[in-house]
Amino acid sequence: MIPSIAALPLPRAWSARQVAPLVLALALVGTAIAYPLTDGDTRDAVSWAIVLLGATLSVVHAALSRGVRTGLGVLVLVGVVAVLFESVGLATGIPYGSYSYSDSLGPTLLGVPFLVPLAWLMMAWPSWLLAGRLARPVRRERRRAARIAWAAALFAAWDVVLDPQMVDAGYWTWEHPDPGLPGIDTVPLTNLAGWLLAGVVLMTLLDLLVARTAARPAIGDAAPLLALAWMTLGGALAHAGWLGLPGSAAWGAGLGAVVLVVLALQRSR
Helix, strand or coil, X not given: CCCCHHHCCCCCCCCHHHHHHHHHHHHHHHHHHHHHHCCHHHHHHHHHHHHHHHHHHHHHHHHHHXXXXXXXXXXXXXXXXXHHHHHXXXXXXXXXXXXXXXXXXXXXXXXXXXXXXXXXXXXXXXXXXXXXXXXXXXXXXXXXXXXXXXXXXXXXXXXXXHHHHHHHCCCEEECCCCCCCCCCCCCCHHHHHHHHHHHHHHHHHHHHHHHHHCCCCCCCCHHHHHHHHHHHHHHHHHHHHCCCCHHHHHHHHHHHHHHHHHHHHHHHC
């Protein structure tokens, strides 16, 4: 989940089109650094700021890099899929398991707080971009399937770090948190299975959307990949050093290391 810095496509000649996503990514990093240093209402405000910055970064980068139609399509597609999956999950416990949201997350749609589809948007676009890099060595006829698989796995892996943090903050709770991943006793394995399923559906639709609407990329992917790298690395660091969540910290670092190794092997070839 953490792309190597050498792999980031940094532009030689900067333009407003290239600077805008980077400014959003740097603002996201700075706000994320503040999260473990706050508490109470201030931490709630920081959480909203992180998600709003991440969602805005995804839409802006998609629009600037691949066209306005793609940017708007990403916004609508991810929002609709998120609300559908989350509302069904709340009502039936499928596919994530039984859970409930806290009132502190604010306004809802079909019982789903607005913050949640924005968080999906923050995670989905960078995961799809990084998956494209990971799938490059695969033969052309199998590359789309590989990209979707990688993107779904990255999407779910990011939640391995995020979900224990949100439970710890009191934003939602699980009715039956066991069994969970080793070291994580507040989030059930059914949640990971649900995220993998949702990821496959979302990334398949996202891949089709981009194939039908996107122009040739006009700028590189450095900004969203930087955000993905920091939210993974910084999240693991915050969990270990400030939030008292060593289990999710270890999982985040371990999953990130797997992606780093794959990227390094690709570059060596």
